Amino acid sequence: MVSYGKDFITAFPENTGYFYWYTSCSSLRITALHNDTNFTVHFNNKQTPSSVLQSGQTVLFPGTAKVYRLGSSSNSIRITSEKDIVVHSFSQTDIGEDTTPEKSVQSHVVQPIINLGKVYLIPRLNQSDLIQTFNGSLPPFWSQRYSSFKLIIINAEDTENNVTIFKSISGSVQEEKNKLSSYQLLQMQADASLIKVESSHKVAVILTHSCLEMTTSCKCNMIVNQILPTQFQGQNFVVPYIPGIIQSRLLMTSNDMSASLSHNNVQLQPSPSGFLSLSDQTESQYVKASGYVSLTLISPGLIFEVIPENMFAACYLLQFYSDISSTKKALVIAETGSKNNVHKQNIPVTNTQWTEITGTKYSSDESGCLVIPGQYEVQSEPLSWAESLAHCTSLQKQLACPTTEDIQMELANTINTTEEGWIGLRRSLMSTDWYWQRQTPSSTSLSPSSADYVHWADGHPQEILKGLCASLLLNQDDEFKWKSAKCCEKKRPVCYTPPIYLNP
Incomplete structure (x- = not known):
């Protein structure tokens, strides 16, 4: 969401x-x-x-x-x-x-x-x-x-x-x-x-x-x-500790009349009015429901829904109100192993005090972001390697460059045809080394970088006279392996749209 x-x-x-x-x-x-x-x-x-x-x-x-x-x-x-x-x-x-x-x-x-x-x-x-x-x-x-x-x-x-x-x-x-x-x-x-x-x-x-x-x-x-x-x-919720909130209650709604809420394996008992209390309100708490429920956090002057764990996301746009308070804070809950990867705009969030939430993989901190992920697309018209590079650039894209195993897996999970496609890998005539050659919409110059990760098919790369450019086998059966090929051969360009980040 x-x-x-x-x-x-x-x-x-x-x-x-x-x-x-x-x-x-x-x-x-x-x-x-x-x-x-x-x-x-x-x-x-x-x-x-x-x-x-x-x-x-x-x-x-x-x-x-x-x-x-x-x-x-x-x-x-x-x-x-x-x-x-x-x-x-x-x-x-x-x-x-x-x-x-x-x-x-x-x-x-x-x-x-x-x-x-x-x-x-x-x-x-x-x-x-x-x-x-x-x-x-x-x-x-x-x-x-x-x-x-x-x-x-x-x-x-x-x-x-x-x-x-x-x-x-x-x-x-x-x-x-x-x-x-x-x-x-x-x-x-x-x-x-x-x-x-x-x-x-x-x-x-x-x-x-x-x-x-x-x-x-x-x-x-x-x-x-x-x-x-x-x-x-959802069934799993992180109930945030909000500074300045001295007392609060939870209110659960569900179609499942038998659904219950527990904290540290202890079932929470509702009051006659249906309100549930947490014993410790000085830190964020992890609660579980026996069925799918909605959870509302209530305190004097504040009522809002707690989003379940399955609704957590990696990008939020925050709007602060300068006419209300000079102190602007956001409460961030992140996976403990990734807390150092939290960014505000494109700058890592540092000098923060993270508190691990007991019994969970999360930590909370008082402190946006990827807006649209990168996308791969196989073009319909077969072209030479040089024409493919120019074609992707004309579409405000770039020729796909799976420079790591993670990127290769991302590409493999996106496309699946029975043909071959060009990727942005080619060979140097001078040194015979393979290198990535990119041309992005924001730059008219080519930016080569060495190929530290490769995923060659058996028998490839062939000798230099048989192929200076690299193609990709575009189907699962061939494990999306790479082949060396002559750059003038006609293959379908595999274009990549870089991710869009919000940088006001």
Whole structure:
């Protein structure tokens, strides 16, 4: 799962801060992964003129409408792009009239439509249980309508969508059916009775609270959590230690009623409200589920889903907010054996204090990255070796150079035909040594390098008069061995697109 894409849909939930009359602002932060990225924002059957971003550039699109009322509306916001982008939703309410007003702030990564689904399990949250769990008290004038969580369901497709809401009331499951037109949304009350959302087409589901009050001092936080669909459930989770969070609880959701959660082989026992506690909250913890589950970490003012181990990735784009805090940190969890390979941009992360997570292969650290991996492609027209080199370069690619065993294996896992193809290996007439010759789109000069790794077929390389260039047997049966051949022979070029890294 990756958080970049070309098509997104979201909405701006209500953010009241303390009271309605304070200044509130919302925005979408759109960041491009590639140069010359055209994107368009669609809202209420209208669209803004297309804008162009360069790699690593971020633009703010101001919020035009919040979802205040229950029921259906057209206040969804859709972002489409020709190239990959990342979208963050940001909301802030300034509270107070002095020179340093307090802020009710919330931001979250908007998931691309490719990550959305048709089935969502909803964390069964009851505000009064939640407040009492963290030793708070119900605020004055508390009411179910204006103080409970809300659920926003957004139709992510340009078609009518049948949405079914499942509730558990007095031990029986009740269904509530709704229809949403193209890109329409539905906002409804969300309490502990709400258990599941199913739809005929993809939807985005946002759990939100406009002003979750956890203390008696009339302070509250906006809560926004974009729920992930059931296809992203898992069994193994690293629950991160977050500095500044003194107390937290876990909430597990699953279709498997018998599923349980364990830590250090000890089963965690839920409270009457379903909350699970970890004994040590001063470091990251590894927990296992007996079935496929979703896991939500909850603390005063913070609710977010813990991603399972099967969703770990090697690349993240982080957006920091300079107007909120001068201290910017990210919590990184990496395999212990690879922690020294963690990079920020293209610079290794150093001078960090890693802490091994007990019983796992991971370490955590407070501290982006490969965007598109390299790709091999066998061209259709047979050419000479020199023509193949020029052809790959004209496509903004290079002639494949499997210079190590790992690269050779990567190439072998990508292609499989019954022919031969040219690779970027040739022989020196002067010394008779084999060397790699590359020509990349960013350079018009040839860059030779010695061939320290070879994968010759039996009987090869032949004597110099029988072949100055190297070809690749393009099938599994021949183990993708190399052969020496005359450079004027016609073979299919094996072109390689180098990986793209994000270097703003």
